[in-house]
Amino acid sequence: MANAAFTARCVAAGLLWMIIQSVQADDVKRYVVEGSRAAGLSACVEPTELMRRQHMTFIKHQRISTVHEGVRTGKYSLSGCVACHISYDAQQNARPINQPDQFCGACHAYAAVNLNCFDCHASVPNAGTPLTATAIAAHQKAGVTERIQSQTAAGEGH
Amino acid sequence: MKDDHQAITDGIDQGRRYFLIAGATAAAVAPAVLLQTVTAASQATPVTSDVRWGLLIDTAKCMEGCTACIDACCHENGLDLQRPPGGEATSKWAGQQAVWMRKIKLQDNQTGRVTSLPMMCQHCEEPPCMDVCPTGASFKRADGIVMVDRHLCIGCRYCMMACPYKARSFIHQEMHGQLTRVPRGKGCVESCNLCVHRRDHGEDSTACVDACAAEGHHAIIFGDLKNPESRISQTLRELPSRQIREDLTLNTGVRYSGV
Numbered sequence: 365m366a367n368a369a370f371t372a373r374c375v376a377a378g379l380l381w382m383i384i385q386s387v388q389a390d391d392v393k394r395y396v397v398e399g400s401r402a403a404g405l406s407a408c409v410e411p412t413e414l415m416r417r418q419h420m421t422f423i424k425h426q427r428i429s430t431v432h433e434g435v436r437t438g439k440y441s442l443s444g445c446v447a448c449h450i451s452y453d454a455q456q457n458a459r460p461i462n463q464p465d466q467f468c469g470a471c472h473a474y475a476a477v478n479l480n481c482f483d484c485h486a487s488v489p490n491a492g493t494p495l496t497a498t499a500i501a502a503h504q505k506a507g508v509t510e511r512i513q514s515q516t517a518a519g520e521g522h
Numbered sequence: 523m524k525d526d527h528q529a530i531t532d533g534i535d536q537g538r539r540y541f542l543i544a545g546a547t548a549a550a551v552a553p554a555v556l557l558q559t560v561t562a563a564s565q566a567t568p569v570t571s572d573v574r575w576g577l578l579i580d581t582a583k584c585m586e587g588c589t590a591c592i593d594a595c596c597h598e599n600g601l602d603l604q605r606p607p608g609g610e611a612t613s614k615w616a617g618q619q620a621v622w623m624r625k626i627k628l629q630d631n632q633t634g635r636v637t638s639l640p641m642m643c644q645h646c647e648e649p650p651c652m653d654v655c656p657t658g659a660s661f662k663r664a665d666g667i668v669m670v671d672r673h674l675c676i677g678c679r680y681c682m683m684a685c686p687y688k689a690r691s692f693i694h695q696e697m698h699g700q701l702t703r704v705p706r707g708k709g710c711v712e713s714c715n716l717c718v719h720r721r722d723h724g725e726d727s728t729a730c731v732d733a734c735a736a737e738g739h740h741a742i743i744f745g746d747l748k749n750p751e752s753r754i755s756q757t758l759r760e761l762p763s764r765q766i767r768e769d770l771t772l773n774t775g776v777r778y779s780g781v
């Protein structure tokens with residue numbers, strides 16, 4: 365009898381854990397720009413499971429060929445993360461992606477892993493790198509093109 | 523000088539060169555199509571030693587008091603986004619702030635002749651900064667651009683001491699609002715990288731060259747030192763030019779005429 369109760373408790377705890385997990389997953393998904401490429405796809409440049417665990421390795425390998433060999437077309441680009449996953453406030457200002465409630469920042473806070481990329485790298489899209497045609501289309505759909513173009517013209521870049 | 527230029531152009535695959543020239547002719551026929559292909563190819567393939575990027579600065583055309591190249595460089599590379607740390611004295615900040623280009627005034631004490639010139643990383647073939655770097659962060663790309671890989675730089679500043687041209691700067695404070703094309707953060711060393719993002723995206727000049735031309739001075743020429751047909755090579759053939767501190771035999775990629 366006690367055994368059955370214990371099992372039931374275990375099952376209940378397991379269910380609760382699964383619900384929390386899916387809520388947290390939804391929470392993270394919320395930060396994907398609506399209408400952006402990231403929101404429209406079922407996975408990033410690799411399957412989600414792989415991206416969750418390996419994105420840092422992908423980025424690290426690609427940075428070597430970019431910095432040392434000038435290859436700028438690889439699919440694991442950090443500016444690609446930013447361009448695809450950035451979200452905007454009511455005034456259409458890009459919100460830095462490493463903020464604790466944004467795509468990168470939220471997950472890193474959850475996993476308790478320090479996020480150093482944006483100590484040096486831009487945490488919002490700016491004039492520095494031309495967006496790809498797909499990214500431009502995605503931003504147009506999300507209604508944020510104007511803002512990005514005005515940043516480019518003013519050369520603010522941040 | 524002639525010998526140096528010979529050294530620069532040595533080892534060029536002439537067959538490939540003629541192929542490129544033929545390609546350039548085709549470009550006149552279908553410029554848009556070819557430009558796209560070239561750009562895509564230049565982004566996707568590793569840079570090679572078939573080219574060596576360099577600058578030629580004609581000091582006779584460089585105006586004293588003009589800082590157009592420096593301003594353009596600061597804007598292009600986000601150096602104008604630096605802010606002094608709170609409470610820092612202005613005089614101290616002026617010396618600490620990272621800059622990639624400086625204007626230098628040379629005076630011949632005997633004749634009184636004054637020459638004005640921009641000084642930046644000279645993109646040596648044998649860079650002393652690379653020799654002293656303990657981590658391999660200071661490196662030279664195959665196309666001759668001397669750069670810092672900030673992922674590897676530990677901020678020891680050996681390279682700043684080793685550089686005969688005082689070309690390197692250190693970032694002393696935390697940065698915010700960096701440009702995507704020029705990442706920058708506290709604790710790393712950096713210097714002119716010949717607008718490396720422009721190279722990789724297939725553009726054909728640097729910010730300083732464009733700014734100088736826009737001012738109507740045309741004192742700086744950018745180009746491929748290994749291509750005998752490039753404007754920089756042709757001008758180097760005609761104009762007497764020198765390397766600064768040529769006694770160090772570093773074979774610099776930046777040359778000066780009129781000094």
Ligand code: SF4
Pocket residue numbers: 651654655656657658659660670674675676677678679680681682710711
């Ligand atoms: S400061 Fe950075 S690039 Fe310069 S020598 Fe030290 S590790 Fe190398």
